[in-house]
Amino acid sequence: MIETSATRLLGQVFLLLLALVAQLVYAQPREELLLWHGYRGEERRALEQLLEDYNRNQPDARVKALAVPFGSFADKLSAALPRGQGPDLFIFGHDRIGGWARAGNTVAPVDDLVPARVLARFPPSLVEAMRFEGRLYGLPFNFKSTALIYNRALVRHAPETTDELLALARARTDRRRGRFGLAYSYTEPFFHGALLNSFGSGPFDADGRLALDSPGNVRSLEQLARWVREEGILPEEPNSTLVTNLFNQGRAAMVISGPWLLGEISEGIDYAVAPLPQNSESGRPLAPWVAVEGLFLSPWSGRQQAALGLMNYLTGERAALHMAMAGGQLPANLNAYTHPEVARDANTMAFRRQLETAVPIPNLPQMTLLWKPLEKALNKVVKGSASPAGELQRLQREIRRDVANLQAAGDRAGRPRSIPAWAWLGLALLALAALSPALRRRRRIAAAWREHRTAYVYILPAMLGMLLLVFFPLLYGFLLSFTDTTLLNENTPFLSRWQGLGNYASILGDWNFWYGEGAGRSINYDNFYWTLLVTICWTAGNVVLSVGLALVLALALDKPILGRTWFRLLLILPWAIPNYITALVWKGMFHPQFGVVNQALQVVGLAPVAWFDSVGASFMTGLVTNVWLSIPFMMVVILGGLQSIPRDLYEAARVEGAGRWCQFRAITLPLLKPVLVPAIILSVVWTFNMFNVIYLVSDGAPAGANDILITKAFRIGFEKYQYAYAAAYSMVILALLFAYAMWQMRVSRTLEAAR
């Protein structure tokens, strides 16, 4: 009775699921235009108001907007568009154009569709930003660049040259009181663009070839290093939160930031915006990167004309004005700035003037690969651990190699490959091997099914979920690891990317332990075995320290001391806080200038430590954070274990004359083993893959030396975009953990047998 109704219910659920899937796959032709964007807050409201207005006036070309969370927007686009799904048009930054154009089928060229009259609305530099290899891929919608934002209580007139800026900044800097003349996230390549571009060269030469080590680029790094290291006008370890806080507390006279900062400035701060000054060293103005948001057309859109109509409307003057006034944007349609209401706003107009010198971020596909390595290089240079010229030369070689890898994979993608015969044979054999035990036991399986049908039906949903959420991704990652999939060829047929064991060979066969020669020799922190060594030290250090300290604390709290309940509560509290928040707090505490750790050191009379500059100190930051995070769990487990030890054993031992230490060794430790061993196993696995702490606290600093395997895999996948290589890396990690688990099981089984 129960069985049949359960089966029937399941059948209905299944049908429902099928219907859902079918609807997703065979989506009916839409009547509406679909627009994807990543806006929130007032920008989103302003855009939606515009679209409402548009829908009222154009009832036959209705538009529906979908706000996609910004973090996953790019991935969603590159997953949906090449497969003919997704929106008719979308709003996105222009820097991905090159990659999309290369990948194909992602974004439609619009040069033949847009009349010159429309293009005349935008400044030529912004239109240029939308071009790749001679073709126009979208219409500029708005732009964002940095400019100089200064506190008017501290700075009367915006400096005209960097010499003036330096003089002013020196006068406003008082490092002991935490005051700085200038603050900005100078280690982020986007912000360094201002200096870099003022020497005229940029990361690529006129032909689009990588030219990181050009003399101009080297000089820009030298200038930055001087500002940080010799002039000392800039705070250490900058990030956007720090810059905002310094400015809001009146402790930074000037900051270089974008329009997004304006909304975060405190009431009491009287500020103004000005274009960045002339660089006295190059004789040219500081030229920040400008990111242009464009309106892009999907090549699959069935309603191109309607979509173009909408693009025309959104870049028109009325829309531009609305986005400027209601949305706080800087529209690409320059006519908006002649409107008196906009023209009256000095800050907006300052950003508008900054556009005259700003340089659009190159939209070449290689640019995507540049950000993170360049940030690492900037970090090294401002900390003095590498020379600008040497570091840029090294970077040039590294990125060339990465680009060549990507390119090679991309090129091969054109050539279709047939599946080798052995692959079919192997697959068939595998299938047979998998099926043969099932066939041999089919009778038992059938009997088990008949007997426990309800049970099987009950676990079916969970099994399906596991299959979908665990096994399928695992299998996909496994297969991916045998290809050479990268950002540039991910949309080509799977088999054309097949390359066998190449990734594994290059991970495990990486014998390049050193960079450079002779005295200039340094460890190659990207080497797999270095990372493995760091991971092992990290895991062992964490487990030993956290178990040891937790044991000491648990022993102390097991005694009936005064206020025991409160101590327990306090020590368990870190557990209640999400670990990434704790990690961020610790990162703040280790900040070399503003962190409480260094301040405490100074109070005691010790020299402050540059925590993220050396391998050892940086390792310590992660270690301390993770031990802090692991102690509560360990302590609770050990306390539980202690409480299960009968008191009279201790009394018997005391009567027999055993001291404290002897009781601990002879009774506590052996009887704690049943809880300690599983706790240690768990702790090893967790720590081995503890992504959050490494990524958020030291972020692998310096130069990736403290990355563990899992963060390295992440970097390969999502900073270098070598997806297949990252998949192979993950498989190696999985294999290592698997081997550890097997070994651990053997050990604990022998331990068990010994009892």
Place this chain on the structure above:
Amino acid sequence: MARIEFRRVVKQYPDSPPTVPGLDLSVRDGEFMVLVGPSGCGKSTTLRMIAGLESVTAGELWIGDRLVNRVPPGERDVAMVFQNYALYPHMTVFENMAFGLRVRREPQAQIRTKVERAAETLGLTGLLGRRPGQLSGGQCQRVALGRAMVRDPQVFLFDEPLSNLDAELRVQMRGNIGRLHREFATTSVYVTHDQVEAMTLGQRIAILNGGELMQVGTPMELYGDPDNVFVAGFMGSPPMNIVAVQNLGRALRNAVLEVPLAGLEGLPGELLLGLRPEKLEYAAAAPAHWPRLRAAIEMVETLGAEMLVHLGEGDTRMVARLPGLRPLAAGETIELAFDPRAAYLFDADSQRRIRLSQPVESAEPAL
């Protein structure tokens, strides 16, 4: 060997009335002393004070010639057997027994001979390699005993060591413990609930109630010559009948009996009369001058050769232990008699024994 002396020892846990308000007790050298008393009366506490597991709040505790108030347990040279055995679960029987010796850093060879000898005495030789989890309750108990024995201490302490065993094993282990004491004559203090254990093992028995010492003495002294109602009611099974009687000057009387007695002058008007169940006899067979009592039968428990007859009349309840010759039924009225010399008198207020010169004074200790 050593004697143990409590001198006005007080034990008080924080935030509670004193558990032991002031104990004077001495255990002679080589003596087997049993502590009995109702649950919660402080037997374990007293024992643990000797072991050093509980501190002494006030007073003096001597073991041998040493004042041990501040001596840690390991230095008192005592060995203790716990109710739950307290064997180390992760050690073998050998290691369990050797633990105390190893802590004292005795030479390996010596440890081996001592443990093996003790194992032989207790019949544990084949079990030395096992862990406690693989032993039966009786075997565990013997290991616990062995662990105490190998140390050859000045004092043995036992806290209800047999209470987790079944009746048969208990008798057997009782025999073992008695034999060991006769053999080694080590001063021992033994806590128990069980009267039979106390009577058979104890050379002397100390009866505690609410932390106070009620009486110390040999089993026979306590049975035949109890100092107070508590001791009288505690020893013997079924316990002594204690009934309220009125003092008429020349006789005692209540609803069921009347006892003519001399020497009652000057005593309070309300007294307690104690009569052991085994001292009541059928009136028909008794000497004519013995006082009689008549009461209705409430219940009869037949034990084979004897029976326990529960009598009730008004507020008075008594039990008689009679030979199981005649069938008796509930509701019948029965007439019994007793030797007036076998009766005990107690003060109703203080519950203390009143010893008369005539004739109860001359009563032979019963049995």
